[in-house]
Amino acid sequence: MAALQTLMEMGFSENAVKKSLAVTGGGVEQAMEWLLAHSEDPGINDPPAEPAGAVAVGTSGGGGACAAEATEGATGGGGEGKADAAEATKEASGEDGQDEAKSIKCDDCGKLFKTSEEVEFHAVKSGHTNFSESTEEKKPLSEEEKLQKKRELEEKIKLRRKEREEKEAKEALEREKKRIQMGQQITERKRIMQENEMKRLAEERRKEKQEDKLARQRVKEQIERDRQARREKDLRGSQGAAAPEPKPQSAPAAQPAQKKDYAQARLQIRFPSGTPLVQEFKAKEPLSAVRLWISLNRPDGVPPETPFNLSTTFPRKIFDDEDMDKPLEVLGLVPTAVLMVSK
Numbered sequence: 523m524a525a526l527q528t529l530m531e532m533g534f535s536e537n538a539v540k541k542s543l544a545v546t547g548g549g550v551e552q553a554m555e556w557l558l559a560h561s562e563d564p565g566i567n568d569p570p571a572e573p574a575g576a577v578a579v580g581t582s583g584g585g586g587a588c589a590a591e592a593t594e595g596a597t598g599g600g601g602e603g604k605a606d607a608a609e610a611t612k613e614a615s616g617e618d619g620q621d622e623a624k625s626i627k628c629d630d631c632g633k634l635f636k637t638s639e640e641v642e643f644h645a646v647k648s649g650h651t652n653f654s655e656s657t658e659e660k661k662p663l664s665e666e667e668k669l670q671k672k673r674e675l676e677e678k679i680k681l682r683r684k685e686r687e688e689k690e691a692k693e694a695l696e697r698e699k700k701r702i703q704m705g706q707q708i709t710e711r712k713r714i715m716q717e718n719e720m721k722r723l724a725e726e727r728r729k730e731k732q733e734d735k736l737a738r739q740r741v742k743e744q745i746e747r748d749r750q751a752r753r754e755k756d757l758r759g760s761q762g763a764a765a766p767e768p769k770p771q772s773a774p775a776a777q778p779a780q781k782k783d784y785a786q787a788r789l790q791i792r793f794p795s796g797t798p799l800v801q802e803f804k805a806k807e808p809l810s811a812v813r814l815w816i817s818l819n820r821p822d823g824v825p826p827e828t829p830f831n832l833s834t835t836f837p838r839k840i841f842d843d844e845d846m847d848k849p850l851e852v853l854g855l856v857p858t859a860v861l862m863v864s865k
Contacts, residue, residue: 524662525550529557532672533679535567544570547637549660550668554675556643558682623655634660738826741814748811752804759785787850788858794865795822805856810846816863833862 528550529539534557542560546552560566625634626641629652635641641653784805789812791799799821803812809832817826824830833840834855841853850856 525553528668528672529553532675537569538566540570541566545639546643547635547639549636549640551671552635552640552643554671555647558675558678559647561679561682623657624659625656626653627656627658628653634658636660734827741818741826744811745815745818748804748807752802755785755804784851784857787856789850789855790858790860791816791863792860793820793822793863797821803850805851806849808847808849809841809853809855812850812861813846829865831864833864835860835862 525543526536526539529542530536532554534542538557539553542553542556546556625636626638627634628641628644628648628650630650631648633644634656635644645651645653787803787805787807789801789803791801791812793799799816799819801815801819803815813832816830816832817828820826831840845853850859855861
């Protein structure tokens with residue numbers, strides 16, 4: 523009970539102290555070392571298991587009774603037999619008492635132990651393997667030694683607590699470093715992804731602008747070629763018309779069906795705003811050339827890439843994609859026609 527009270531005064535729980543005393547055999551020093559070694563165990567403060575020695579104790583008691591009865595039976599022959607037996611027992615007890623082992627000694631360090639549990643604990647802790655029985659009795663700790671052990675234990679506890687706190691602080695610092703590093707890596711990945719996305723969008727816009735520029739250039743070149751072709755044709759037509767005039771009897775009567783005006787299509791183009799435009803095209807030009815010209819010359823300020831439809835009022839007809847490749851004369855737009863522009 524003194525060891526239990528001493529260890530409890532040092533700050534250990536009753537259950538932990540009972541476990542340490544049961545394991546080490548009751549020594550205060552060994553119990554303290556066991557408590558320090560197992561202070562982090564999860565079930566250190568749980569109630570100890572019930573001892574399983576009750577039956578054994580009862581059995582031992584029965585055996586003792588039987589031995590006593592046997593002794594009585596052996597010595598029950600008479601008074602002289604009893605006296606002789608008692609004297610022999612005393613002599614045997616005296617001889618055995620002189621050589622009776624009172625402790626177990628560690629031959630490596632000289633420490634004394636009362637129980638085999640203490641010896642086993644010391645062997646595991648120190649690595650010593652040489653032990654022998656000793657007649658020396660292990661003296662209990664004095665009050666001064668108890669106080670000294672208590673101070674040593676408190677110092678060990680403080681040292682263990684400090685080491686644990688330092689370890690926890692170091693682990694927390696490492697976790698914080700890893701968290702910061704991971705955050706930096708995630709931020710860097712996001713920045714790289716944003717830069718790549720911006721580059722991709724910029725490249726797409728550049729390509730779109732380049733394609734628009736090339737398309738406009740092609741449209742302008744096509745219009746310029748068409749104008750040049752019309753000028754050349756008009757020039758050839760005027761030169762050809764001036765030559766036959768001196769001949770009063772050429773074939774002007776046979777050629778009225780092929781009037782030169784039919785080589786041209788005069789189109790009046792009406793927009794949704796009501797603004798009309800009049801433009802001449804070659805009769806053999808496809809409707810797509812008219813559509814291209816309208817896209818580039820709209821008076822209502824609509825962008826050239828805005829889609830629109832072309833139709834005639836009489837007869838009512840809406841031109842589709844297949845009609846865009848057909849000549850104007852095939853579509854019945856020669857010599858004159860009205861085209862309606864709608865969305």
